[in-house]
Amino acid sequence: MADAGARHWSAYREFWRLNFLTLMEYKVNFFIWLAFTIVYHGVALGAIWIMMSRFPSMNGWHWQQVFFLYALYMLGHTLNNTFFFTIGEVPDLVREGRFDRLLVRPLDPLFQVLSQPGQIWPDELVIALIVFILAQGAVHLQWSSSTVVLLVLATLGGAYIDFAIQLIIATLSFWVVRLDALRWVVMSLENDFTRYPLSIYNRAVRIMLAYVFPFAFMNYFPATVLLHKSAEVGYTFNPQLGWLTPVVGAVWFAAAYSFWRLGLNKYQGTGS
Amino acid sequence: MNLAPYAEFAKRAFSREATYRAEVFTRVGSVLLRVFLLSTLWTALYRNNGAKQGISLESMITYATLALLLDLIYGVNGAYVIRQKIREGSIAIDFMRPISVPLYVFADTVGQTGFALVQIVPALVLSFPLLGLMHAHVGGPSGGIAALGFVASVALGFLLNFLIDLIMATATFWTMEIFGIQIMVQFISSLLSGSLVPLYFFPNGLQKIAFALPFAGLYNAPLSIYIGKWQGRDIALGLGEQALWLALIWFAAMAFWRRGERRVVVQGG
Amino acid sequence: MAAAINMIIQASHLTKQFKSVRRKEGVLGTLATLFSHDYEFKDAVTDVSFDLEPGELVGYIGPNGAGKSTTIKMLTGILVPTSGHCTVNGIVPWQDRQANGRGIGVVFGQRTQLYWDLPLVESFRLLKAIYGVSQASYDRHLKKFSELLGLDEFMRTPVRQLSLGQRMRGDFAAAMMHEPAVVFLDEPTIGLDVVAKEAIRNFIASVNKERGTTFILTTHDLNDVEKLCARIILIDHGRKLYDGSIDAIKKRYGPNRLLTADFLTDAAGVDIRMPGVAVLERDGQRIRLEFERERVRADELIVALSRQADLKDVTIAEPELETIIRQIYERGLDRSGPAPQ
Numbered sequence: 028m029a030d031a032g033a034r035h036w037s038a039y040r041e042f043w044r045l046n047f048l049t050l051m052e053y054k055v056n057f058f059i060w061l062a063f064t065i066v067y068h069g070v071a072l073g074a075i076w077i078m079m080s081r082f083p084s085m086n087g088w089h090w091q092q093v094f095f096l097y098a099l100y101m102l103g104h105t106l107n108n109t110f111f112f113t114i115g116e117v118p119d120l121v122r123e124g125r126f127d128r129l130l131v132r133p134l135d136p137l138f139q140v141l142s143q144p145g146q147i148w149p150d151e152l153v154i155a156l157i158v159f160i161l162a163q164g165a166v167h168l169q170w171s172s173s174t175v176v177l178l179v180l181a182t183l184g185g186a187y188i189d190f191a192i193q194l195i196i197a198t199l200s201f202w203v204v205r206l207d208a209l210r211w212v213v214m215s216l217e218n219d220f221t222r223y224p225l226s227i228y229n230r231a232v233r234i235m236l237a238y239v240f241p242f243a244f245m246n247y248f249p250a251t252v253l254l255h256k257s258a259e260v261g262y263t264f265n266p267q268l269g270w271l272t273p274v275v276g277a278v279w280f281a282a283a284y285s286f287w288r289l290g291l292n293k294y295q296g297t298g299s
Numbered sequence: 300m301n302l303a304p305y306a307e308f309a310k311r312a313f314s315r316e317a318t319y320r321a322e323v324f325t326r327v328g329s330v331l332l333r334v335f336l337l338s339t340l341w342t343a344l345y346r347n348n349g350a351k352q353g354i355s356l357e358s359m360i361t362y363a364t365l366a367l368l369l370d371l372i373y374g375v376n377g378a379y380v381i382r383q384k385i386r387e388g389s390i391a392i393d394f395m396r397p398i399s400v401p402l403y404v405f406a407d408t409v410g411q412t413g414f415a416l417v418q419i420v421p422a423l424v425l426s427f428p429l430l431g432l433m434h435a436h437v438g439g440p441s442g443g444i445a446a447l448g449f450v451a452s453v454a455l456g457f458l459l460n461f462l463i464d465l466i467m468a469t470a471t472f473w474t475m476e477i478f479g480i481q482i483m484v485q486f487i488s489s490l491l492s493g494s495l496v497p498l499y500f501f502p503n504g505l506q507k508i509a510f511a512l513p514f515a516g517l518y519n520a521p522l523s524i525y526i527g528k529w530q531g532r533d534i535a536l537g538l539g540e541q542a543l544w545l546a547l548i549w550f551a552a553m554a555f556w557r558r559g560e561r562r563v564v565v566q567g568g
Numbered sequence: 569m570a571a572a573i574n575m576i577i578q579a580s581h582l583t584k585q586f587k588s589v590r591r592k593e594g595v596l597g598t599l600a601t602l603f604s605h606d607y608e609f610k611d612a613v614t615d616v617s618f619d620l621e622p623g624e625l626v627g628y629i630g631p632n633g634a635g636k637s638t639t640i641k642m643l644t645g646i647l648v649p650t651s652g653h654c655t656v657n658g659i660v661p662w663q664d665r666q667a668n669g670r671g672i673g674v675v676f677g678q679r680t681q682l683y684w685d686l687p688l689v690e691s692f693r694l695l696k697a698i699y700g701v702s703q704a705s706y707d708r709h710l711k712k713f714s715e716l717l718g719l720d721e722f723m724r725t726p727v728r729q730l731s732l733g734q735r736m737r738g739d740f741a742a743a744m745m746h747e748p749a750v751v752f753l754d755e756p757t758i759g760l761d762v763v764a765k766e767a768i769r770n771f772i773a774s775v776n777k778e779r780g781t782t783f784i785l786t787t788h789d790l791n792d793v794e795k796l797c798a799r800i801i802l803i804d805h806g807r808k809l810y811d812g813s814i815d816a817i818k819k820r821y822g823p824n825r826l827l828t829a830d831f832l833t834d835a836a837g838v839d840i841r842m843p844g845v846a847v848l849e850r851d852g853q854r855i856r857l858e859f860e861r862e863r864v865r866a867d868e869l870i871v872a873l874s875r876q877a878d879l880k881d882v883t884i885a886e887p888e889l890e891t892i893i894r895q896i897y898e899r900g901l902d903r904s905g906p907a908p909q
């Protein structure tokens with residue numbers, strides 16, 4: 028319905044306008060969270076730097092390349108954080124009964140979850156771009172049109188992989204009251220295992236990070252293509268796997284979205 | 300002072316946590332998964348580079364496993380309710396009741412931590428034998444004294460962690476915006492406490508700074524004792540240092556709390 | 569069902585059963601809960617049917633936990649019923665939530681749909697976009713609502729700073745911004761003071777009258793119902809007990825009137841033995857009686873009383889809806905007839 032499309036679009040514009048208004052009202056908060064974001068990624072990069080200074084041999088990856096790996100992960104991850112951040116609020120919405128409201132409005136419920144006015148601002152995405160610019164300089168990335176295409180695809184696909192996993196967790200909250208533990212483990216899996224090249228792990232872990240939690244498609248596989256390290260991928264995976272990130276993202280998102288639809292029909296709400 | 304109500308608060312917190320049953324299984328399962336994955340990470344790093352700083356691969360895996368389990372203890376943030384109470388304005392009502400709010404929060408934290416132990420024990424009992432399949436000599440403490448010292452050191456770390464959380468929550472009396480700063484401190488602490496990477500692997504300058512800060516009392520102290528990095532006199536010194544920090548932070552936390560309390564009483568929240 | 573075409577809400581045999589984990593007592597009990605898969609089924613709504621014509625204003629009443637909110641949630645498409653069927657504006661609500669959403673308005677008394685951190689007017693602007701309301705209608709509604717609800721004085725105030733009464737008024741305006749044909753109100757006046765309640769009742773009555781909007785209103789404040797609704801649906805323990813006009817329920821289940829007589833002397837010796845009259849209470853010089861309106865004439869009763877002692881004052885009261893309904897809850901529908909002698 029064209030009319031429904033128009034309503035979604037104008038609601039989305041309104042959402043960003045309100046984000047901006049909220050931001051203006053809470054300027055101090057904005058700077059605190061900006062500092063927080065910088066510290067968060069700073070700590071992660073600091074840990075990588077400390078590790079690389081003690082364990083310099085990372086299966087042939089030197090520290091600049093590991094840094095690049097992190098920067099590539101940041102692109103997809105922060106793109107997801109910027110546009111889909113509020114998916115993490117679903118458990119709270121459900122528990123506090125606020126999710127009910129989204130079901131009585133003439134807009135898609137998932138769309139409404141993702142456009143809840145708050146204090147969202149693309150600051151983290153800007154930081155990710157800065158980090159990426161530094162990282163590509165450090166590895167002397169060779170730019171060509173295919174580099175650009177691959178980077179865009181990897182970022183978009185990476186964001187969708189990240190989002191799909193969050194969406195599955197959010198959907199579970201229709202059945203399970205508290206999901207902190209699951210969220211914690213997925214977050215730490217993502218944090219721990221996107222830091223270093225996949226090739227240092229044994230086969231079981233490699234397969235898990237490629238197919239079960241496909242974080243490797245967010246950064247490792249595209250990075251092997253970009254850094255001409257396809258050879259090391261070869262013995263377990265196809266060396267051109269890095270191009271498949273958007274496909275993996277689409278498949279994962281489709282699966283997660285079907286699960287979400289199923290959850291909506293099982294939704295029981297809260298007893299108040 | 301009558302402590303009975305506080306015991307009741309602790310029991311209630313325990314039961315409250317226990318209602319989320321699915322979470323227990325996810326948590327135990329996830330700890331096992333993470334333990335396994337971290338062991339492959341460290342194995343890979345050691346295979347590529349060899350042992351570092353006199354910490355064997357087995358000790359390192361033991362260290363990483365216990366650090367994960369300590370996360371569960373330190374992750375309990377009972378003081379968080381203070382933030383909620385201040386936000387809702389109900390803290391003023393608590394001040395009128397014949398109950399010490401910090402002690403109440405402490406009792407609640409103890410109850411929640413009790414339930415964290417319900418998850419930690421099976422995770423521990425399962426993960427060391429599991430790791431034992433891949434690595435001999437993973438798991439046990441380096442000796443009887445080390446085991447005792449570890450327990451004492453974790454107890455001190457628990458108190459220290461509680462007081463740090465309490466200080467952060469107390470700051471809410473002045474501004475709600477403190478939340479971002481609080482999480483920031485947590486992240487910095489995760490690095491400087493030795494929870495992510497043992498402090499022994501830090502470059503020299505940073506290592507000195509980390510050792511000098513109270514965060515080291517959370518992970519570095521108990522784990523150094525457990526894996527035998529500290530022995531004899533070092534254990535005593537380490538525990539002493541933790542206790543010293545604890546005393547300092549205790550005074551600071553109490554003074555800070557009293558000022559916050561006065562602020563509410565005078566200004567009506 | 570030929571007449572069904574005209575019905576704006578049709579509910580037939582709506583049933584909702586909730587499934588939840590059974591909890592046990594104490595520390596050991598809570599630990600045991602971790603391992604047992606003991607489910608508890610709760611029949612929140614059982615076999616409820618009713619039809620509403622366009623423009624009706626119906627009170628849906630029942631004690632706490634009766635199943636009022638659960639019914640509303642099925643009618644608004646939030647919950648999928650365990651069995652049974654319903655249509656609202658000709659749409660099955662949970663099957664086509666977006667189409668359904670365009671034609672209905674919902675106010676939950678305890679929960680606001682306004683954005684906490686933003687001035688009230690910004691929530692309205694967002695709703696305008698969500699429902700695709702044209703600028704002209706938006707301006708017209710806003711003006712109208714401001715008049716009826718007095719929104720002007722806090723239009724630019726962040727919602728978190730509003731009083732409960734102000735916020736509820738904002739919530740009502742928000743729910744009506746897109747001119748829904750049906751509006752569901754779940755405990756809309758809970759916790760409000762008399763002034764705010766009055767403003768909101770007037771608002772409902774005027775929208776109902778001017779636009780012919782259909783309202784279904786759950787509440788346990790029967791004053792709301794007596795002031796607003798001609799028809800009530802009564803439920804308890806998830807089942808429908810009564811569906812009909814307030815007048816009829818009063819006639820049928822409230823056949824007794826109350827008489828309070830004050831005497832100049834002590835009333836202890838006063839003894840009335842007439843069929844259809846019962847003494848409720850004696851208190852010094854006062855006596856309270858209940859009598860059946862069909863069998864006993866008030867003037868005869870007063871004369872009988874005045875023969876026994878010197879009367880100072882007499883008042884006669886009609887039964888209150890609240891009393892009648894309390895009796896129905898307590899005694900069940902069939903046995904709530906005239907008080908037995």
Ligand SMILES: Nc1ncnc2c1ncn2[C@@H]1O[C@H](COP(=O)(O)OP(=O)(O)O)[C@@H](O)[C@H]1O
Nearest residue numbers: 295296297298586612632633634635636637638
């Ligand atoms: N999501 C739910 N899960 C389990 N039980 C529920 C849920 N929602 C409502 N109930 C139960 O169903 C019954 C009816 O609730 P509700 O419709 O909210 O009553 P009312 O609105 O009339 O007070 C209550 O016993 C309530 O505890």
Ligand SMILES: [Mg+2]
Nearest residue numbers: 299636637755
């Ligand atoms: Mg209700």
